[in-house]
Amino acid sequence: MAITEINEYAHLTDADVEALGAELEALRREVEADRGLRDVRYLRRTILAQRALEVTGRALLLGSHKRPLWLLGTGSLALAKIIENMELGHNVMHGQWDWMNDPEVHSTTWEWDMVCASPHWKHSHNYIHHKYTNVVGMDHDVGYKVLRVTRDEPWAPKRLMQPISNIVLAATFEWGIGLHDIAVGDVLTGKKSRAVGIPQIQEFGRKIGKQVAKDYVLFPALTGPNFRHTLTANLTANLIRNLWAYVVIFCGHFPDGAEKFTVDTLDNETQGQWYLRQMLGSANFRAGPAMAFMSGNLCYQIEHHLYPDLPSNRLAEIAVRVRALCDKYDLPYTTGSLSFQYLKTLRTINKLALPDRFLRDTADDAPETASERRFVGTDRALGLKTAIAEVRRRRRLRRRASA
Known part of the structure; x- marks a missing residue:
């Protein structure tokens, strides 16, 4: 099922893993020492662009009864919400800009433009997800408690609804995301203390109230007789932002090659093994500068998982170095076009809606679930990338022989 021995799966010795970790740590220190004015300028320009787009969108929607203005205003507002969510909110709350000591862009003070309260997200994402990345049973982002994305989770009849649940x-x-950390069901059943859960639910309720009042009452009301048109524009902008964030996040976590791990891998985990788990458990997608910006630079999900608190504008240059290290240690660097990565993710979600008896691949050698047992019978002297290619070659030959 999931990987239990990460060094064995990676075809690396203990010394290799620690050498890799040392090189990645040296890269971190190099970037930290180089942070400065160009990074500050990038952040300030991003904030300025985001605010300009939002003001423009709100102004255009004053005439939202006219379809061209509705379309332009909705588009501008959607872009502003995407940038605020992806390149600002997500990255600021990761602490990427805390080194500036500016309270306006500090992880402890930022509250983003969505219904999820920032303290809840920082706990479920910064702490749980990034510490226990893709560890089955520990990282709740593996399927978000809604979807089955690995065979390590037993099939249940409710999974038949997975294609609809995904939509x-x-x-x-x-x-x-707002409900993710609260776990309302656990509060109701007593699995989570009411002393912890009730205040979280109340804080979530307050955040919902603020967002609903802003987007669906105040700003529509400011457009007077165009209230209904502006209301639909705000709903549409939020929907676009939701869909884009979903695609970006899913393409970084659930395509083929984003591996899963058992809790056993955490036993005495070294820094090198933590770095290795981030590399094997994440996936990138190819993007030009504009798409990278709109994704919050999460097209570099591998690099983000290696260095979640380094400024996002540095990930493109970091990626060149990380890819070179993958080549050096014969490790896969999982990437592809956005559409290709999402189609593979969608295939996994729809496929795992079915009981395991309808699935063709083995539980140790499937696109979405693999373990070190997939390499039985292969040359252990091979590196991981080469070994995976060899396993795939043998599989193709077996299928041709049986056809």
Whole structure:
């Protein structure tokens, strides 16, 4: 099922893993020492662009009864919300700009433009997800408690609804993220202390109230007789932001090659093994400068997982170095076009809606679930990238022989 021995899976010795970790740590220190004015300028320009887009969108929607103005205003507002969510909110709350000691862009003070309260997200994402990345049973982002994305989770009849659940989650992504850390069901059943859960639910309720009042009452009301048109524009902008955030996040975590791990891998985990788990458990997608910016630079999800608190504008240059290290240690560097990565993710979600008896690949050698047992019978002297290619070659030959 999931990987239990990460060094064995990676075809690296203990010394290799620690050498890799040392090189990645040296890269971190190099970037930290180089942070400065160009990074500050990037952040300030991003904030200025985001605010200009939002003001422009709100102004255009004063005439939202006219379809061209509705379209332009909705588009501008959607872009502003995407930038605020992806390149600002997500990255600021990761602490990427804390080194500036500016309270306006500090992880402890930023509250983003979505219904999820920032303290809840920082706990479920910064702490749980990034510490226990893709560890089954520990990282709740593995399927978001809604989807089965690995065979390590037993099939249940409710999974037949997974294709529909996936669509609902995509459209309401900010609400799913908002509920993620609260675990209302656990509060109701007593698995989570009411002393902890009730205040969280109340804080979530207050954040919902602020967002609903702003987007669906105040700003529509400011457009007077165009209230209904502006209301639909705001709903549409939020929907676009939700769908985009969903696609970006899913393409970084669930395509083929984003591996899963058992809890056993955490036993005495070294820094090198933590770095290795981030590299094997994440996936990138190819993007030009504009798409990278709109994704919050999460097209470099591998690099983000290696260095979640380094400024996002540095990930493109870091990626060149990380890819070179993958080549040096014969490790896969999982990437592809956005559409290709999402189609592979969608295939996994729809496929795992079915009981395991309908699935063709083995539980140790499937596109979405693999373990070190997939390499039985292969040359252990091979590196991981080469070994995976050899396993795939043998599989193709077996299928041709049986055809």
